[in-house]
Amino acid sequence: MNGSRMFATAGRVLGQLRHDPRSIALMVIAPSLLVGLFAWLFSDQDGVFDRFGGAILALFPFVVMFLVTSITTLRERRSGTLERLMTTPLDKADFILGYALAFGLMALLQAGITVSFAVGVCGLDVEGPLWQLGLVAVVDALLGTALGLFASAFAQTEFQAVQFMPLLVFPQIILGGLFMPRDQMPDVLQAVSDWLPLSYAIDAINAVAAGDEGWDVFGPVLIVVAFAVGALVLASLTLRRRTP
Amino acid sequence: MMNNVAVAISQLRVRRGRTHVFDGVDLVIPRGQITGLLGPSGCGKTTLMRSIVGVQKIASGEVTVLGEPAGSRRLRHRAAYGTQGGAVYGDLSVRQNLAYVAALLRAPRHDVDRVLDEVGLRAQSGQLVDSLSGGQRTRVSLAMALIGSPELIVLDEPTVGLDPVLRAELWELFRGLADRGVTMIVSSHVMDEALRCDRLLLMREGRIIADTTPAALLEDTGAADPDAAFLTLIERDRGIHSDTRRSRREARGQHEEAGE
Numbered sequence: 441m442n443g444s445r446m447f448a449t450a451g452r453v454l455g456q457l458r459h460d461p462r463s464i465a466l467m468v469i470a471p472s473l474l475v476g477l478f479a480w481l482f483s484d485q486d487g488v489f490d491r492f493g494g495a496i497l498a499l500f501p502f503v504v505m506f507l508v509t510s511i512t513t514l515r516e517r518r519s520g521t522l523e524r525l526m527t528t529p530l531d532k533a534d535f536i537l538g539y540a541l542a543f544g545l546m547a548l549l550q551a552g553i554t555v556s557f558a559v560g561v562c563g564l565d566v567e568g569p570l571w572q573l574g575l576v577a578v579v580d581a582l583l584g585t586a587l588g589l590f591a592s593a594f595a596q597t598e599f600q601a602v603q604f605m606p607l608l609v610f611p612q613i614i615l616g617g618l619f620m621p622r623d624q625m626p627d628v629l630q631a632v633s634d635w636l637p638l639s640y641a642i643d644a645i646n647a648v649a650a651g652d653e654g655w656d657v658f659g660p661v662l663i664v665v666a667f668a669v670g671a672l673v674l675a676s677l678t679l680r681r682r683t684p
Numbered sequence: 685m686m687n688n689v690a691v692a693i694s695q696l697r698v699r700r701g702r703t704h705v706f707d708g709v710d711l712v713i714p715r716g717q718i719t720g721l722l723g724p725s726g727c728g729k730t731t732l733m734r735s736i737v738g739v740q741k742i743a744s745g746e747v748t749v750l751g752e753p754a755g756s757r758r759l760r761h762r763a764a765y766g767t768q769g770g771a772v773y774g775d776l777s778v779r780q781n782l783a784y785v786a787a788l789l790r791a792p793r794h795d796v797d798r799v800l801d802e803v804g805l806r807a808q809s810g811q812l813v814d815s816l817s818g819g820q821r822t823r824v825s826l827a828m829a830l831i832g833s834p835e836l837i838v839l840d841e842p843t844v845g846l847d848p849v850l851r852a853e854l855w856e857l858f859r860g861l862a863d864r865g866v867t868m869i870v871s872s873h874v875m876d877e878a879l880r881c882d883r884l885l886l887m888r889e890g891r892i893i894a895d896t897t898p899a900a901l902l903e904d905t906g907a908a909d910p911d912a913a914f915l916t917l918i919e920r921d922r923g924i925h926s927d928t929r930r931s932r933r934e935a936r937g938q939h940e941e942a943g944e
Binding site: 444445448449451452455456459460519520521523524525526527528529530680681682683684 | 700734737738739740741742755757760761763764765766767768769770771772773774775776780784785787788789790812828
């Protein structure tokens with residue numbers, strides 16, 4: 441690993457994004473729009489948005505970053521630039537971490553805007569400190585980035601990459617505790633949900649929203665971080681200098 | 685002696701699925717020259733180039749590049765590869781593309797400007813690559829390969845789809861590089877370009893069917909132009925190869941009979 445090559449890669453990825461203002465707008469604004477839609481939907485029912493709004497906050501950054509990352513890295517594989525990079529001194533870890541860093545920064549921006557919108561405009565009521573809500577959203581977006589990097593290794597086309605979303609993301613949403621508290625699920629499904637990272641992200645958000653402190657918040661956050669790191673390691677293992 | 689050899693390949697075997705792309709290729713490419721890799725599409729040119737720059741998974745055999753095993757860490761500073769179709773970032777400016785490669789190679793800062801002048805893209809350096817013409821895009825790809833002054837440059841079909849004027853300009857650039865001692869390996873399926881090379885490797889169906897020079901190619905085949913010369917060689921090879929195939933099949937047939 442080498443810091444300067446990682447930073448060069450992150451800078452390059454951000455440079456590419458800068459020339460694509462429409463994607464930036466989608467990345468930064470889309471989660472807010474969805475949160476807004478959700479708030480509007482429950483505007484006549486007191487307390488519902490407060491109960492689910494937080495979890496939604498965990499969801500959208502994850503989904504958006506998963507899509508953006510898997511498509512971007514897939515494009516790099518298919519355009520031949522990845523192959524070119526593999527003939528340079530760039531380490532695989534530098535490549536993966538460069539991407540994670542670039543999209544992590546985007547996630548920070550996205551989380552800042554989404555959380556401000558949810559709390560400021562939609563009136564989401566949160567007991568805990570707001571920065572913790574932002575932290576969970578960023579960690580969540582990072583998880584999306586990491587899984588996206590990993591998933592792109594198994595996709596040959598953009599079409600396939602998009603199809604990975606229902607496969608990898610939807611089950612996590614369904615079993616994550618958003619639709620039904622996890623302790624009320626059938627035993628088998630609850631056991632499965634214990635192994636899905638998004639479950640912990642939603643746990644963390646709910647803990648912040650309820651005003652819990654310490655381990656109740658940071659325990660699940662650390663688990664999500666561990667999953668993200670694991671996905672990044674797997675992603676760099678699937679990256680091969682030599683291909684058939 | 686070894687110092688004059690840029691690439692030495694012995695008994696290279698490459699398999700893709702069940703098909704044998706290469707079944708024991710041997711070849712030597714000298715330093716400081718332009719070696720043209722020619723042959724119909726699908727003959728294995730790209731696979732051979734990928735093997736040389738160390739991104740091709742090989743089944744067996746040895747590929748030595750500049751005295752080191754292909755793909756080894758130290759070679760990543762000394763050899764550059766321009767893939768087919770450019771492999772440049774279309775959503776970055778010319779300068780940003782070059783600056784990224786320079787950062788990866790830890791090349792001196794002024795390298796970007798030097799290379800921009802060499803390929804004649806100084807005026808376009810701030811433009812997005814996607815807004816450039818095909819010829820300019822190709823030159824960006826070439827420029828990326830020139831960063832860090834590598835000793836070996838491998839270019840896959842760099843002149844495909846370019847008009848004759850641009851092609852001539854690029855070949856002049858290649859010649860200038862070779863004169864400076866850079867080893868160039870350039871693939872093409874345009875046979876006219878063969879005459880601009882110092883050495884020629886003609887490939888067909890995963891085999892090197894001729895390792896020659898432009899003059900020797902024309903003399904040997906008695907053809908007037910490289911196109912005709914290449915066709916002659918393919919005809920010759922088809923004759924020999926189908927013979928060996930037939931004899932192999934017959935041998936196998938006898939073997940099976942004997943086994944029964």
